[in-house]
Amino acid sequence: NIQPKGRNINTAVIMAGGKGRRLKPFTQLLPKPLIPIKEKPIVDHLIDRFSKYKVKKIILSVNDKSNILKAYFSNNLKKNISFIEEKKPLGTAGSLYLLKDKIDKDFLLTNCDILADIEINNFYSFHKNNKNDISIVVSAKKYTVPYGVCFVDKKGLLSNIKEKPNYNFFINIGFYIINPKILSLIPKNKYFDMPDLISSSIKKSFKIGAYPIQDKEWIDVGQWSELKKVLEKF
Numbered sequence: 001n002i003q004p005k006g007r008n009i010n011t012a013v014i015m016a017g018g019k020g021r022r023l024k025p026f027t028q029l030l031p032k033p034l035i036p037i038k039e040k041p042i043v044d045h046l047i048d049r050f051s052k053y054k055v056k057k058i059i060l061s062v063n064d065k066s067n068i069l070k071a072y073f074s075n076n077l078k079k080n081i082s083f084i085e086e087k088k089p090l091g092t093a094g095s096l097y098l099l100k101d102k103i104d105k106d107f108l109l110t111n112c113d114i115l116a117d118i119e120i121n122n123f124y125s126f127h128k129n130n131k132n133d134i135s136i137v138v139s140a141k142k143y144t145v146p147y148g149v150c151f152v153d154k155k156g157l158l159s160n161i162k163e164k165p166n167y168n169f170f171i172n173i174g175f176y177i178i179n180p181k182i183l184s185l186i187p188k189n190k191y192f193d194m195p196d197l198i199s200s201s202i203k204k205s206f207k208i209g210a211y212p213i214q215d216k217e218w219i220d221v222g223q224w225s226e227l228k229k230v231l232e233k234f
Contacts, residue, residue, distance in 0.1 A: 007121055007124045007125050007128060008053070008054045008055075008121060009053075009106060009107070009108055009121070009124045009177065010055065010056050010105060010107075011056070011058075011103060011107040012050045012055045012057070012058050012059070012107065012108035013058075013059045013061060013096070013107055013108065013109045013110075014033070014043065014046060014058065014059070014060050014110055014111075014112050015061050015095070015109070015111050015112055016033045016062050016069060032112060033069060033112040033113075034068065034069065037115075041072070042112060042115070043060075043069075043112055049120075050108070053120040053121055055108065055120070057080055057082070058080055058081050058082070059081075059082050059083070059084060059099070060081065060082070060084075061083075061084050061085075061095040061096070062083055062084070062085050062086070063085065063088070063089055063090075069083075070083065084098040087189075088189075089191065090189070090191055090192060091191045091192045091193040091196070092111070092174075092194045093192045093193055093194045093197040094190060094191055094192035094193075096109075096178075096183055096186055096197075097183065097186040097188055097189070100180075100183045100184065100186070103180050103183075104180055105180065106124070106127065106128075106177055106178065106179055106180070107177070107178055107180070108120070108176070108177055109176040109177070110174060111174035113220060114174045114175055114218060114219075114220060115218065116173060116213065116217060116218035116219075117217040117218065118175065118217070118218075123135065123177065124177060126209065127177040127209065127211075130207070131207060132179075132208060133178075133179045133181070133201060133206035133207050133208065134176060134177070134178050134179070134182060134198065134206065134207075134208045134209070135176060135177040135208070135209045135210075135211055136172055136175075136176055136209070136210050136211065137172075137175040137176070137212075137213055137218075138171060138173065138210045138211065138212050138213070139170070139173050139213055139214070139217070139218060140168060140169070140214070140215060141169050141170075141171050141215060142166055143166070143168075143169065144164055144167075145165055145167070147164065148162065148163045148164070149162045149163075149165050170210060170212065172194075173213075173220070174194075174220075175218075176194075182197065182201055182206065185197060185200045185201060
């Protein structure tokens with residue numbers, strides 16, 4: 001076996017409290033993290049990858065159908081799993097407020113529907129070497145506008161037209177390393193998404209780094225079209 005290179009990170013937080021609206025009707029019965037891929041729930045694929053990189057502690061942030069998730073893990077004998085529970089939906093970052101006094105080192109944070117082929121130890125080395133407060137995994141995406149794009153000036157005159165132009169973007173895939181001091185920016189018991197936390201961090205002059213991966217190295221299984229591709233592949 002080839003050992004993963006770079007530094008080790010000890011703790012990972014999985015945001016597992018969403019309702020999974022994009023995966024209805026499955027998520028009317030099961031919480032999204034327990035949707036099976038190749039006879040194994042999504043969340044177990046995540047945990048197995050973390051284990052490969054010697055992540056010792058897994059924290060699940062739960063809300064919707066939390067009793068089902070807790071029952072699954074109680075029967076599954078995974079002793080390194082703990083929970084933080086939202087009493088109401090708090091967005092993709094709001095529940096992290098509950099970790100403010102419980103975590104004192106950099107930690108991984110991921111959405112529960114992202115499967116990514118990331119060298120986690122190398123990602124952590126990138127984070128530490130650059131002295132980032134937040135590091136975000138980004139992926140290059142190419143979009144083609146399927147129409148002629150018109151450029152119009154203030155007088156309503158056409159200045160240029162481009163037929164089906166291509167645009168390249170870096171997109172946030174929902175996988176992060178976070179310094180715990182960032183948690184002080186999260187309001188108590190209020191709905192707060194990761195873009196809110198990132199915007200607040202920028203305003204406070206915290207350092208945020210972007211770690212690029214190729215588009216083929218990750219997949220968002222929280223939407224039907226992508227989940228279907230994964231199921232067909234397996």
